[in-house]
Amino acid sequence: MTFEPTLDFARQLDAQDPLRGFRQQFLIPPGPDGQGECLYFCGNSLGLQPRTARAAAEVQFENWQNLAVEGHFKGDTPWMPFHERLQGPSARVVGAKPHEVVVMNNLTTNLHLLLISFYQPTATRYKVLMEGGAFPSDQYALETQVKLRGFAPDDAIVELEPRPGEHTLRTEDIVAKIAELGDSLCTIIMGGLNYYTGQVFDMEAITRAGHAAGALVGFDLAHAAGNVPLQLHDWDVDFACWCSYKYLNSGPGGVAGAYVHERFAERPELLRLAGWWGHDEEERFQMKKGFKPMHGAAGWQLSNGTVLSMAVHEAALKIHDEAGGMPALRRKSELLTGYLEFFIRRLNLPKERLEIITPQDPAQRGCQLSILVHQGGRDLFEHLMAVGVIGDWREPNVIRLAPTPLYNTFEDVFRVGEVLTEWAK
Structure with a gap:
């Protein structure tokens, strides 16, 4: 697929997404200062709470x-x-x-x-x-x-x-x-x-x-x-x-x-x-x-x-299971992760400053992209958290972002791309 760096394109992908309704089955933490929803890209560390979890317990x-x-x-x-x-x-x-x-x-x-x-x-x-x-x-x-x-x-x-x-x-x-x-x-x-x-x-x-x-x-x-x-x-x-x-x-x-x-x-x-x-x-x-x-x-x-x-x-x-199991989740995951990769590579930063160390081949990766930030990595991570992009930091200098197909959207990825683009200027 040829990706485009526009909000309209991201929303078009969301409109075509057969799994789009599953986001409503999860509780998404609020953004900074309690406003709106955060951009949660940390399912690789802790998945979000299903709305049905409390009732099941x-x-x-x-x-x-x-x-x-x-x-x-x-x-x-x-x-x-x-x-x-x-x-x-x-x-x-x-x-x-x-x-x-x-x-x-x-x-x-x-x-x-x-x-x-x-x-x-x-x-x-x-x-x-x-x-x-x-x-x-x-x-x-x-x-x-x-x-x-x-x-x-x-x-x-x-x-x-x-x-x-x-x-x-x-x-x-x-x-x-x-x-x-x-x-x-x-x-x-x-x-x-x-x-x-x-x-x-x-x-x-x-x-x-x-x-x-x-x-x-x-x-x-x-x-x-x-x-x-x-x-x-x-x-x-x-x-x-x-x-x-x-x-x-x-x-x-x-x-x-x-x-x-x-x-x-x-x-x-x-x-x-x-x-x-x-x-x-x-x-x-x-x-x-x-x-x-x-x-x-x-x-x-x-x-x-x-x-x-x-x-x-x-x-x-x-x-x-309701989402169709791994076949359905995998199809969306490859697109979501590919879209995030598109925005990161579009920054055109030199390898000496930032590089993706996760394999480029979709068959060799899942949701997660690991970004090795050689200069200002901790500052970038803290900036992401401050504006409501929730990922995680792994020493010595890796930021992990994981767009998860059950609850992340293409618009989420676009918003993260915006934050990264602004930071790289």
Whole structure:
């Protein structure tokens, strides 16, 4: 599409947008001094509140009030099987079969639980491969998991770095490193989308290469779930985890998700950290010794679900489905992000002052554009915030802006383009 830097053009795109009505299903914070609405471009960090979220939680407050402990078994949404209500919608988000996913805990808790099962090193096959500059929580998780198994992180953890002068990783370099590590490689755990650069990795190619080397392959999908198309089952990914509070709009610290390929569903001997909610539900209340895991990803559960958080998550997932899921969201996302990129490149600033470090190829990025500002970056960020453009800052000098298809408009992007154009003069 040939973009135009005019308000009329932006409004024309909005008029043609089949998803335009979904913006009304979200609560948008006010702009500066409480006037109007802000320009919210921070869904990569925290999604906006669905209007249905409060009512969904209120239903469970009423059940708690009126049913108390019997709410586990009675009412329209009994709490005992509540996590099952989320399996289908979550599976559609990540491209899995329902029994391959479970909603539970928080992101890094799930990552640790999965690594217990899928990082089982030997004296010779103990290396872990991850991208350099991964989100700190992933770095800390791997560091401690490696130490737990008696290895030194500096030896066991291999980090992938871009070529000199480049900001993102090339798939051929990732595949080559996997082949180089060969029989020493135990597990690959990477972000499906790098939080800093916004690069989407070729998860299918990485999984194929990892399996060829005899390694298990997993992904942290915190910035990918609800943002880019995923086909975890078809890509043959072994395990994955994600949060729900970014592009899935399920509230700060909202309940997270985990995926385990069905090939592991009938592997009760697979080492894991167990809890009673992961025990065979037919025998759960017999209170016997001897852990017998449930079929599929549900066998990695520890405790009964956080129902209030899951109720909000269910409300948010319904909006995702009503919008047509990832195919519909992706079509709009590529246009929105492309329009924002158009305005940034139109500034014609030298690379030494400002550059986009997110890949230009839409297939290698999601909503987010990471802008590396070499001169006056913090001043630009504070200016954006002061005029009501809500993005986020990542040290040392990156501003992340994420036009999100469920609630951002093309006019929003035009308004941000205006602010950037004025700043660059």
